[in-house]
Amino acid sequence: RKEVEQDPGPFNVPEGATVAFNCTYSNSASQSFFWYRQDCRKEPKLLMSVYSSGNEDGRFTAQLNRASQYISLLIRDSKLSDSATYLCVGRGGNKLVFGAGTILRVKS
Amino acid sequence: DTGVSQNPRHKITKRGQNVTFRCDPISEHNRLYWYRQTLGQGPEFLTYFQNEAQLEKSRLLSDRFSAERPKGSFSTLEIQRTEQGDSAMYLCASSSPGEGLSSGANVLTFGAGSRLTVL
Numbered sequence: 001r002k003e004v005e006q007d008p009g010p011f012n013v014p015e016g017a018t019v020a021f022n023c024t025y026s027n028s029a030s031q032s033f034f035w036y037r038q039d040c041r042k043e044p045k046l047l048m049s050v051y052s053s054g055n056e057d058g059r060f061t062a063q064l065n066r067a068s069q070y071i072s073l074l075i076r077d078s079k080l081s082d083s084a085t086y087l088c089v090g091r092g093g094n095k096l097v098f099g100a101g102t103i104l105r106v107k108s
Numbered sequence: 109d110t111g112v113s114q115n116p117r118h119k120i121t122k123r124g125q126n127v128t129f130r131c132d133p134i135s136e137h138n139r140l141y142w143y144r145q146t147l148g149q150g151p152e153f154l155t156y157f158q159n160e161a162q163l164e165k166s167r168l169l170s171d172r173f174s175a176e177r178p179k180g181s182f183s184t185l186e187i188q189r190t191e192q193g194d195s196a197m198y199l200c201a202s203s204s205p206g207e208g209l210s211s212g213a214n215v216l217t218f219g220a221g222s223r224l225t226v227l
Binding site for chain 2: 004008032034042043044045046049087091093094095096097098099100101
């Protein structure tokens, strides 16, 4: 079983839609979690950290449920520019462990 | 300093040849990571340096792979006797020191990657 698992998608949504991604992790020792964004043929970039109490950054909301070992990302009012692969990431010790990513396609 | 620099950007080689990739991290970052990514997968951890010390190496990394960071600045990743299964994007990332969720240690800045094709 992979340490971080995500639904690969793709999620095809119209502009303005709200979309949510979930991710589960198997290592209960994982200390911190993040969402990274990766555009096609580009390198991953940090989107946001995930706090236990939940956190919001503009149209993006991230939540962590340690009891169920899952992380979520909610995107409101989707824009065409949100089209990308969203990588769920957990920190275990020195390294960040990446999920395989969820593909989002926002269409006009 | 314009970010993490990797070269070459593309490398095509024949099976059995050796290849070396170079990574120049952001100058004030003391942590350096190598990851490998194949199509449809997320980046897979290979190895981690703090300054010049290699502190962690993935069990998935065979003896044909070696990485160095001799002066705690740039790093090289060498693959000996390449196999077709080594074909992938090799990503280097760096981060600043620190602890805690909000620290720079959790913000990895990736380079554009070195794409390896083994024929």
